[in-house]
Amino acid sequence: MHVLQNLASTSSRRGFLKAGLASGFVLAFRLPVYAVNEPDQPPDSTEGQFAPNGFIRIDHSGNIALVMPQVEMGQGVYTSFPMILAEELEADFSKVSYVHAPPNEKLYANPFFQIQVTGNSNSIRAFWKPLRVAGASARAMLVQAAAQQWQVEPASCTASKSVVTHAASGRSIGYGELVDAASSVPVPANPQLKDPKDFTLIGKPLKRLDTPIKTDGKAIYGIDAMLPNMKFATLAQCPVFGGKVAHVDDSAAKKVAGVQQVLVLDNFVAVVGDHMWAAKKGLEALVVTWDEGPNAKISSADIWADLRAASKKDGVVAKEAGDIAKGLTEGDRYEGEYEMPFLAHATMEPMNCTVHLTPGACEIWTGTQVIARVQSTAAKVANLPVEKVTVHNHLIGGGFGRRLEPDMVESAVRIAQHVDGPVKVVWTREEDIQHDVYRPVYRDVISATLKDGKIAAWKYKISGSAIMARWAPPVFQNGIDIDAVDSAVDQPYDIPNLSVEYVRAEPPAVPTGFWRGVGPNNNVFAIECFIDELARKAGKDPIDFRRGMLGKNPRLKAALDLVAEKSDWGKPLPARVGRGVSAQPSFASFIATVVEAEVDEEGDVHLRRVNSVVDTGIAVNPDTIMAQIQGGIVFGLSAALWGEVTIANGRVQQSNFNNYRILRMDEVPKIEVHVVKSGEDPGGIGEAGATTSIPALRNAIYAATGVALRRMPIDRKALAVKA
Amino acid sequence: MRKILLVIVVILILAAAAVWHIFIYGPMAFASGSTVALADYHGANPTGVPASLANADLIKRGKYLTRAADCLVCHTKPGGDRFAGGLAIPLPFGALYSTNITSDKETGIGNYSDAEFLNAVQRGIRRDGTRLYPAMPYTSYTYITDADALAIKAYLFSLPAVHQENRVDTLAFPFNQRWSMAFWSFFLSANARFAPNSGQSPEWNRGAYLAEALAHCGECHTPRNLAFALDNRKKFAGALTAGWHAYNITPDKGSGIGAWSDDQVAAYLSQGHAANHGTAAGPMAEAVDEGMSMMPPEDIHALVTYLRSVPAVASSEPATLAPPAPEAPKAGVVADALGKKVFEQACASCHSWSGESAISPFATITGARAINDPAATNVAQIVISGTQRHTPDGVVSMPSFGSTFSDKEIAAVVNYVTARFGSEKSAVTAKEIADLRKQTSY
Amino acid sequence: MTTLTINGESKTFDAPDDMPLLWVLRDILGMTGTKFGCGIAQCGACTVHIDGRPVRSCLLSIGSIGNKAITTIEGIGATPAGAKVQKAWLDLEVIQCGYCQSGQIMSAAALLASNDHPDDADIDAAMSGNICRCGTYVRIREAIKSAAGEA
Numbered sequence A: 001m002h003v004l005q006n007l008a009s010t011s012s013r014r015g016f017l018k019a020g021l022a023s024g025f026v027l028a029f030r031l032p033v034y035a036v037n038e039p040d041q042p043p044d045s046t047e048g049q050f051a052p053n054g055f056i057r058i059d060h061s062g063n064i065a066l067v068m069p070q071v072e073m074g075q076g077v078y079t080s081f082p083m084i085l086a087e088e089l090e091a092d093f094s095k096v097s098y099v100h101a102p103p104n105e106k107l108y109a110n111p112f113f114q115i116q117v118t119g120n121s122n123s124i125r126a127f128w129k130p131l132r133v134a135g136a137s138a139r140a141m142l143v144q145a146a147a148q149q150w151q152v153e154p155a156s157c158t159a160s161k162s163v164v165t166h167a168a169s170g171r172s173i174g175y176g177e178l179v180d181a182a183s184s185v186p187v188p189a190n191p192q193l194k195d196p197k198d199f200t201l202i203g204k205p206l207k208r209l210d211t212p213i214k215t216d217g218k219a220i221y222g223i224d225a226m227l228p229n230m231k232f233a234t235l236a237q238c239p240v241f242g243g244k245v246a247h248v249d250d251s252a253a254k255k256v257a258g259v260q261q262v263l264v265l266d267n268f269v270a271v272v273g274d275h276m277w278a279a280k281k282g283l284e285a286l287v288v289t290w291d292e293g294p295n296a297k298i299s300s301a302d303i304w305a306d307l308r309a310a311s312k313k314d315g316v317v318a319k320e321a322g323d324i325a326k327g328l329t330e331g332d333r334y335e336g337e338y339e340m341p342f343l344a345h346a347t348m349e350p351m352n353c354t355v356h357l358t359p360g361a362c363e364i365w366t367g368t369q370v371i372a373r374v375q376s377t378a379a380k381v382a383n384l385p386v387e388k389v390t391v392h393n394h395l396i397g398g399g400f401g402r403r404l405e406p407d408m409v410e411s412a413v414r415i416a417q418h419v420d421g422p423v424k425v426v427w428t429r430e431e432d433i434q435h436d437v438y439r440p441v442y443r444d445v446i447s448a449t450l451k452d453g454k455i456a457a458w459k460y461k462i463s464g465s466a467i468m469a470r471w472a473p474p475v476f477q478n479g480i481d482i483d484a485v486d487s488a489v490d491q492p493y494d495i496p497n498l499s500v501e502y503v504r505a506e507p508p509a510v511p512t513g514f515w516r517g518v519g520p521n522n523n524v525f526a527i528e529c530f531i532d533e534l535a536r537k538a539g540k541d542p543i544d545f546r547r548g549m550l551g552k553n554p555r556l557k558a559a560l561d562l563v564a565e566k567s568d569w570g571k572p573l574p575a576r577v578g579r580g581v582s583a584q585p586s587f588a589s590f591i592a593t594v595v596e597a598e599v600d601e602e603g604d605v606h607l608r609r610v611n612s613v614v615d616t617g618i619a620v621n622p623d624t625i626m627a628q629i630q631g632g633i634v635f636g637l638s639a640a641l642w643g644e645v646t647i648a649n650g651r652v653q654q655s656n657f658n659n660y661r662i663l664r665m666d667e668v669p670k671i672e673v674h675v676v677k678s679g680e681d682p683g684g685i686g687e688a689g690a691t692t693s694i695p696a697l698r699n700a701i702y703a704a705t706g707v708a709l710r711r712m713p714i715d716r717k718a719l720a721v722k723a
Numbered sequence B: 001m002r003k004i005l006l007v008i009v010v011i012l013i014l015a016a017a018a019v020w021h022i023f024i025y026g027p028m029a030f031a032s033g034s035t036v037a038l039a040d041y042h043g044a045n046p047t048g049v050p051a052s053l054a055n056a057d058l059i060k061r062g063k064y065l066t067r068a069a070d071c072l073v074c075h076t077k078p079g080g081d082r083f084a085g086g087l088a089i090p091l092p093f094g095a096l097y098s099t100n101i102t103s104d105k106e107t108g109i110g111n112y113s114d115a116e117f118l119n120a121v122q123r124g125i126r127r128d129g130t131r132l133y134p135a136m137p138y139t140s141y142t143y144i145t146d147a148d149a150l151a152i153k154a155y156l157f158s159l160p161a162v163h164q165e166n167r168v169d170t171l172a173f174p175f176n177q178r179w180s181m182a183f184w185s186f187f188l189s190a191n192a193r194f195a196p197n198s199g200q201s202p203e204w205n206r207g208a209y210l211a212e213a214l215a216h217c218g219e220c221h222t223p224r225n226l227a228f229a230l231d232n233r234k235k236f237a238g239a240l241t242a243g244w245h246a247y248n249i250t251p252d253k254g255s256g257i258g259a260w261s262d263d264q265v266a267a268y269l270s271q272g273h274a275a276n277h278g279t280a281a282g283p284m285a286e287a288v289d290e291g292m293s294m295m296p297p298e299d300i301h302a303l304v305t306y307l308r309s310v311p312a313v314a315s316s317e318p319a320t321l322a323p324p325a326p327e328a329p330k331a332g333v334v335a336d337a338l339g340k341k342v343f344e345q346a347c348a349s350c351h352s353w354s355g356e357s358a359i360s361p362f363a364t365i366t367g368a369r370a371i372n373d374p375a376a377t378n379v380a381q382i383v384i385s386g387t388q389r390h391t392p393d394g395v396v397s398m399p400s401f402g403s404t405f406s407d408k409e410i411a412a413v414v415n416y417v418t419a420r421f422g423s424e425k426s427a428v429t430a431k432e433i434a435d436l437r438k439q440t441s442y
Numbered sequence C: 001m002t003t004l005t006i007n008g009e010s011k012t013f014d015a016p017d018d019m020p021l022l023w024v025l026r027d028i029l030g031m032t033g034t035k036f037g038c039g040i041a042q043c044g045a046c047t048v049h050i051d052g053r054p055v056r057s058c059l060l061s062i063g064s065i066g067n068k069a070i071t072t073i074e075g076i077g078a079t080p081a082g083a084k085v086q087k088a089w090l091d092l093e094v095i096q097c098g099y100c101q102s103g104q105i106m107s108a109a110a111l112l113a114s115n116d117h118p119d120d121a122d123i124d125a126a127m128s129g130n131i132c133r134c135g136t137y138v139r140i141r142e143a144i145k146s147a148a149g150e151a
């Protein structure tokens, strides 16, 4: 397969002089010897191309460039989107290439959100129809152009592999030759979409287009942006949230070789140098006194005390069915309270942003999930009209929700305001972990009654941050955060009397944001844990118990049945080894997972095996789906085992991978994912694995030890065998 | 109550018993030759600052002496203001907190007169007349000359005053009875200024002053007797202090530093690292970084001369140090799956499977005393707390893993590395790791 | 001036001796394939080979390298083990975001160069210092075995 390495580094694209050694010693050695590298974006003008919509660009040579409205962060969208487009376009898939979309909300807004955003596992769901229509209409126009040329009926022509053929006359013509003629064909309003049974690309486990350049160092992430005469900076924000710089002694820092500037910018200090090493060393040499402000005393204990108090209040009713008051008086009543900690994203690629500010213009190089927001943020800080800000998006070295925020752009532009020429701002890992936008702490309180072995009533109250209220204020209506209640208001079980309440409780000072799995991560955890506890009360097998309440959810029931089979559910296990199950319909994908784990005498947990069955509707690229679920499961297991950001004296106590532990090769179990064949519309897949694995592991521990953990991460002490 | 009184009586009797022992045997008693009052000594002045600073102003000289006496390390809490105190020193019967020694008048020592300052430093008596606990090493500082102590005071008073209340100690009865320290001091602290030994070289005398009066090496490296006083008959033979093992630094060939070259000793003192002998961590790292790293070569050599002169005492550590382990993970010690797991996750990247770091000599563990110590106290400590070294080339650090790994995992990796890289495998338990966590200053 | 041999080419530049190789590669030589992830040898993203052994370049001072041969992700495809690993990585579709994968490939290539048929314990020993936040570990293990199978 021929893949254009269009996101890879290219040399001298801007004709930058390579100041190599050949130029001799006279050239100042401070001059960097690298070439410019930046990702491809579609050219501003589409002249001479067939560009029927925002997504498709065909030139006279027949090269097809597809413009990606959603950004690639590992989820495979730079393969699945081209597959969908090429499927309907009948393009030769081996010859398509893709480019990052520029900021342009008219052309590239996510239909689910009306802004340019990659998140919430909805790239395929949101663009499934628009991309198919875009591909189909372009194909129809090309066919129409050929038919006109041949004076035949368009219906008598076929398109395949970038060629239109009129079988009756044996004539055929390539897309490249049709560029001009097709450009004047009107765009059809309702193009004929292909029948899924005729799909030749969709549903095949095709090789990803973005991976070859990720094996040889050529892929360019935001952190790899390189510009001539670029300087490098790193920063330290006040360790206490909301604090400011009081005083800086930079005498030692300025003596560090390669340090150019020390900037004191209100809430952070930055050091600008010839390279990151100089900047980093310079930063370490600064003696900064912080004005820690009012948050200097905040600790995790206070935050939890506040949240627990808030969760006692009445919430706003987000959903009600049946008669909850009556239902709660019937049968045996049980209570459960579940708590989720703050979590950092810890994307492998630390936060970074490169900025070149010139009078009247600003150019940005970064990898972001919200390119238009990056543009408007930069415009605001630089006090420029939005159109004067150019943003080059890049491959993302891990998003997980962190790059839904533009804070790294804001600080980088503020630094650039004091720097002559382009400056790349890279955060240290410590800064990245201590100044994240954290997955909020949540507390969920459930009261339920059991009658005749089934759940008669279920009163569920969620307390925690309303991320939406900050991130997308118009979406926050009537006191309900649709993210915080996601998967709670639409839980899958047949429960006659149901109520879901939400209490907005913002932690003081700690910024909160979206984290892989978003709202469902919290709610599926609480629901699936409590369901397991109720199953035990009812004296039922956890899978049977769930199956009995999935009458209106045949897809999830089928997934449960299959995972029971694949995981050897019910086969005997040694002492202190257990299997735990979790089922969820979140993100429009139906997933059932079984984790098998062992708990040793000291309470340490050892993972043995994971089986997951996923019905996500039409699987555009089944191999990517498997990979996403595998990876998501690992992501969730790290969080369940160890993930917690704690606060003391207003600051985050974790700082790097030595104290923010991530699952590693030698403790990852075998993970088998089974993708169910389905003709339903595609569901979301990027986050579901992270959501499903946490309760499944917790339930495995419950099965192994009888200890019903109710907060994450796992408390080893609670699991140790008491002496 | 009666029980407690009994405890005090027993302590006092024990102290009295130890008294004679001690009085006859001070920290420099091992040396031949006779001592003379400083004023009567004819050699180069062994006290004060090195020649290069002889003409410096009082504050500069005070700064040198303050660093040599290592005041900062105890009188600053992690992340706190310099000299403002607050470091917790955990003891089996509660915690002591170091005090604010900035010139703040309300919370620091801003109101101390010269005489009051000397009384505190040399005799362990505070301005209000209460007694200091010997965690403040006034039993060593007593040898500091008045002039030097007052130079230290001048330096401290030249720094910004920090208003920070002292924290209240949490010692349990009877240990919270500060008056009892009067007896302790009376019996166990010499209250005598440094007296040069005319039978030893000027270099030796300078080394003795640096080691005994200022750097107070013995406070960590000399074992203590039942009355908590230094047992100078086993001078520098190694002891456990604040959860760290301060190793035998006598010239014993096997368990001490007799096999080290003078250059290696000098390098260790001035850089906290000597080729093939590992890297200082914990309190020794702080003593190097905050103190000895700024000493000129003549002072370092004086220290080496002095160290070389103390009697060799054998201690229980293995005499032979293990050679590098094989490079292949499967060769060498392979037992202990959990220990291997932690090592391959968190340690191998820096320390290599051979123990000879491919990254930095500072990270080479082959040959280090700590790794060859089957008690493995320091290995466990450094895994728990990490270390941050401030070298002339910048910061060299090992991250802490105490909050990441469980007691069981830490015990396993400690036993794995002592087996793989040391001469004898340790047998640390999870319970011991839990206890060790409680002994470190914070 | 310092001269280093990187992927068989001699490169001369001006940088302090204590500067870690990672930043020389990325910021002075513009070889951005080697990644920064933690700066404390805990993630493996910055792995290069020094005389064939995997080393974390984020803590490796250039002053200590001398004339040893440095191989980076940009050059690893020229070694037999590196080429096998790259191919297996694509065959098994290991990669997600890809940011950790330069380091993963370098660690795996070093493993295969020294051990034709690594078993699970060997893979654990060689690969557990490399974090993948996307969680590609299962496929990494399979890909290493597949690359070894082609030996």
Ligand code: FES
Binding pocket: C035, C036, C037, C038, C039, C040, C041, C042, C043, C044, C045, C046, C047, C056, C057, C058, C059
């Ligand atoms: S950046 Fe070097 S190991 Fe993480």
Ligand code: FES
Binding pocket: A074, A348, A397, A398, C095, C096, C097, C098, C099, C100, C101, C131, C132, C133, C134, C135, C136
């Ligand atoms: S592929 Fe994303 S971190 Fe490994």
